[in-house]
Amino acid sequence: MRVTEGMKYSQVLSNLANITSQHAKASQEAATGVRIGKPSDDPIAAAELARLSASSSQTKAHLSTINTVRGDAELTESTLDGAADIFTRLKEIALQASNGELSADDRKTMSVEVAGLKDSLLQLANARGTRGYLFSGSQVATAAFDPTGVFQGDDAAHVVQIGNSSPTAVSTSGAEAFVVAGGRNVFSDLQSLATALSANDLGAIRQSIDDVGASQTQLMNARARSGMVLSKLDASESVLSSLDTEQQKRAQIGAADPYESYTRVTSLAQSLERAISVSRQILELGGSNRF
Amino acid sequence: MGSLSQLLYTARDSLTAQSYGLSVTGQNITNVNTPGYVKRDPLLESHALGTSTTGTVTATGLRRATDIYIERRELTARGAAAATSEQDKQLASVEALFNDLGATGMGSALDGLFSSFSALAANPNDPTARQAVLGAAGALADRANAMAGSLADAKNELLQQAQETTAEINKRAQSVAQLNQRIVLAENQGEDAADLKDQRNNLLLGLSELVDIRAIPDDKGSIMVQAAGTTLVEGTEARAFSIDLHADGSLKLSSTSVGGSGTNNEVTQFLTGGKLAGIKEARDVDLFDVSSRFDKLVFDVANAVNAQHAAGYGQDGVTGRNLFDVGAIPTDAARNLRLSASVAGNTAAIAASGDLLTLPGGSDNAVALADIFNTPLSGGRTAAQSYGDIVGSIGSKKSALEQSVETQQAIKEQVQAMREAVSGVSLDEEMVALTRYQRAYQAAGRVLATVDELMQDLINRVGR
Secondary structure, eight states: OOOOOOHHHHHHHHHHHHHHHHHHHHHHHHHHHHHSGGGGSSSHHHHHHHHHHHHHHHHHHHHHHHHHHHHHHHHHHHHHHHHHHHHHHHHHHHHHHHHTTSSSHHHHHHHHHHHHHHHHHHHHHHHHHHHSSSTTTTTSSSSSTTTTTTTTTTOOOEEEESSSOOEEEOOOOOHHHHGGGGGGGGGHHHHHOOOOOOOTTTTHHHHHHHHHHHHHHHHHHHHHHHHHHHHHHHHHHHHHHHHHHHHHGGGGBBBBBBHHHHHHHHHHHHHHHHHHHHHHHHTTTTTTTTT | OOOOOHHHHHHHHHHHHHHHHHHHHHHHTTTOOTOOOOEEEEEEEEEEEETOOEEEEEEEEEEEEOOOHHHHHHHHHHHHHHHHHHHHHHHHHHHHHHGGGOOOOSSSHHHHHHHHHHHHOOOTHHHHHHHHHHHHHHHHHHHHHHHHHHHHHHHHHHHHHHHHHHHHHHHHHHHHHHHHHHHHHHHHTTTTOOHHHHHHHHHHHHHHHTTTTEEOOTTTTEEEEEEEEEEEEEEEEEEEEEEEEOTOOOOOEEEEEEEOOOEEEEOGGOOOOHHHHHHHHHHIIIHHHHHHEEEEEEEEHHHHHHHHHHHOOOOOOOEEEEEEEESSSSSSSHHHHHTTTTTTTGGOOOOSSGGGGGGTTTTHHHHHHGGGGGGTTTTSSSSHHHHHHHHHHHHHHHHHHHHHHHHHHHHHHHHHHHHHHHHHHHHHHHHHHHHHHHHHHHHHHHHHHHHHHHHHHHHHHOOO
């Protein structure tokens, strides 16, 4: 084959261009630590990364939802705990008051304490979380109970998505905890005791012992349900956290292996040097002593 | 028998012929780096002087060292290489638009809208969460508009490029026709048309990068050029290509017949190579595919969100409001996507609650809105999956094109090397040729001196 000047030059040129572009790409990969900088670098991995980023942002959104609702769930649990404690005290008072040796004045004094406990209960029942009133159901902007203890909320649950399962209720129903939806209206039971005490009606007081006890059970059941909500949140959170870690690990398919890329840059740099020196020899060949 | 004076003429002819050889060699060396220059060989012939048995030499002309088959292959190879490299270049800008890895794509906007619905469910009565939904929906619309706008711009730009390329093709076709005329004229007058042929060859090489051509020489020195399956240049006549649009918006390439009789023949389907084919492929196949899939995705997402949003209630107790304005058909959905006027700037209009009675704390509709992003849309794929499919298909197309650019480039270089092997200038050869003609010239001079000496001797002796 005839070898002409044009062939020599274009051969040298295309060899150098080829190695230089490989070297540039490898250097960029080593310098940035990113193997897939654009979809064509690895189409399958790029599509996978696009989908992965969507599921990863869902995981993060669920985690952030859990964080948002956890505060209210914890507050609900401690509030119901406090309300149950009030009924423990009320039960004690009722038992004490049912003692026939007590005077009417003694019972009057007790009724004052019961009235105070009613205010505390009202405060607890109208507790506010980040979302609004905890026990008003969906009526978060309206106090759950008016000053006389009349329920103003509803029984609608607060549902959120905290995983890939169906939506989860993360609220504890105020209606079930405090009013007849749960079986007893706790404010009425408290009021009956107060009325019986101030009326010094021993029969009614003895009747109240059972009623107050039933209300206490109802509140403790509600507290248990709120505890279950919390443990559900915890369980979801731990699943989501490990999922998040796993997804972040999978997102590393777009990252370069530092040892591999460094080795490649070094070997390409050597190839480039060799190519330059060979090119110089080709171009110098005969150039000085031909004519 | 030849005489001494005949020998003088022989020596003179030899000097002329060798210096012609030297000048051709010089020309070759001079043009060693000239693109498209075809190496010349001087043609020397022995030549009898009258009826005598002694002969002399004459330079009968030049031979351009060409191989028509290799040249034809080069035209095809250059056309194919130019087409793929143009298509690859155009797809690179589309790829950059959909590069979520470089944070330019649509993925983060879709994720953002989902996250805002999810946060709204966590706290439906929170004005900040509602504002975040409006913000995320607006960002999604903006992103879709921007990407669709860039795709449309790219389409328009490619139309313009196709028109410019066509104009360039027409100009070059005219030049080829003119050169045909001059070459035929020169050869008729017995002149050397090698330079004109080099020029025409260069023009054809350039033309082959714009459109797929075939060059068919005739015996009069003229070349007929076929482009995109039709005759572009015939003898001294050049036809013209023109670009306009089909009803569906795709490019339409037509050729006008010679003499401008007004009949336009459509040749779009025969266009296979050169920059023009690359532009057409990038515009009417790649861009069309990407933008229609993107429009469909945006259309499906917007409609699914709208349907769910309209089913819920705003804080003001109003139901049936859409979150997005999107056209009735997928075409141009991404470009037309807007935040609906009934919700824009109105946080109370966001429908988090699925029931009038559960206002303002109901979150079921917000949960359902977020769930859209996990629900398969019309194609049986979720929004994120569909988007990933688009990104993946652009990526694999681009990476396949990069491969074929390399292959075509290698083929082109190989054919170019073949042409160089036939037509290129080798300085080694020229050096040898230079020495050969130099020595022959010196020897012819020596013959002249010898004849001169002999004649002088003769004159001196006879004249005494």
